[in-house]
Amino acid sequence: FxxxxxxxxxxxxxxxxxxxxxxxxxxxxxxxxxxxxxxINDPAVAKFTLQSWPVHLYAEKEYVEKIHQRSSDVIFxxxxxxxxxxxxxxxxxxxxxxxxxxxxxxxxxxxxxxxHLGRDAKMLLLYxxxxxxxxxxxxxxxxxxxxxxxxxxxxxxxxKEWVREKMFYFEGEYHDEIFxxxxxxxxxxxxxxxxxxxxxxxxxxxxxRK
Numbered sequence: 001f002x003x004x005x006x007x008x009x010x011x012x013x014x015x016x017x018x019x020x021x022x023x024x025x026x027x028x029x030x031x032x033x034x035x036x037x038x039x040i041n042d043p044a045v046a047k048f049t050l051q052s053w054p055v056h057l058y059a060e061k062e063y064v065e066k067i068h069q070r071s072s073d074v075i076f077x078x079x080x081x082x083x084x085x086x087x088x089x090x091x092x093x094x095x096x097x098x099x100x101x102x103x104x105x106x107x108x109x110x111x112x113x114x115x116h117l118g119r120d121a122k123m124l125l126l127y128x129x130x131x132x133x134x135x136x137x138x139x140x141x142x143x144x145x146x147x148x149x150x151x152x153x154x155x156x157x158x159x160k161e162w163v164r165e166k167m168f169y170f171e172g173e174y175h176d177e178i179f180x181x182x183x184x185x186x187x188x189x190x191x192x193x194x195x196x197x198x199x200x201x202x203x204x205x206x207x208x209r210k
Contacts, residue, residue, distance in 0.1 A: 013077060013085070017127065020197060021120040024076035024128075027088065029064050032077060035085060036060055039108030048146050050168055074128070078107070078121045086112045089125050091138070099136035101129060114148075122156045123194050130184040131191075137183050143168055144176035157190050158182045 011031045017024045037060045039045055067073045067090070075090035087107040094101040103125060107113050129135045140158060142149045158180040166174035 013079060013083065015079075016076065017124040018081070019120045019124045020194075020201060021081065021115075022086075022117050022124070023079045023081065023083075024089065024121060024124045025079060027064065027068075027075050027077045029061065029068075032085060033057070033061055033064065035108060036064065036088065039087070039106060042108070042110070044110060045106065045108065047170070048143060048149070050143070050170060076121075076125065076128075078105075078117070080112070080117070084109075086117065087121075089118075089121050091125065091129055091133075094133065094135070096133070096135075099134070100139065101133075101135055101137075102139045102141070103129070104140070116155075118152055119155050122152070123191065126156070126182065126187050127191060130187050135184065137181055139179060139181040142178050142180065143170070144178055145170060150178065150180075153180045156182065157186050159186075 011028065013025045013028065013031075015023045015025050037055065037057050040049070040051070040055050040060060064075075067075055072094045073090060073092050074094065075088055077085055078087040078089055079085050086109045087105065089103070089105040091101040091103055103122070105118055105122065105125075107118050126138060129138050139161075140149075140153055142153065144163075159182065161179045161181050163179070164177040167177040168175045
């Protein structure tokens, strides 16, 4: 593919949720797969997924297709408010019986990392988990050396639950796996604060258009 022009015509993604800094919308395999393939093979991303070999295009296509076919998974494309596709985020192993799921995220475009866009998108994902799916708890597992993800989860209200020691080998050392979770009860006050901020932003935007 040539640069960032993946299709002949400009692709306009439907928006499911709009936040302060990001939007969540459906993943479109035809338009998104080249980005996903590029990102998953980025060494800065691969070190956190512990990939030991390149991911081929057909394998990435197959992975996305399988996720779309499973009722226990839901994935969203993360975009900037200007519509630029920057990553993916999802809920996995969804159990409506137990009211649980695990969350995962990827900010693929390096220039957008470190800007708290993942934190913003996570609020929208957790809204979907707790208020739309009616879940009671969302979990996430992080490699011990992945400090940015630990900080990001903590900022979104996740609490550390437990640790499995020396589970992963990376760069000559064994590393722990750390488990985090957030409950619906802990999320709702945060969501209330977040929607207040959204309302203020929308109010200012309307005044600016007058």
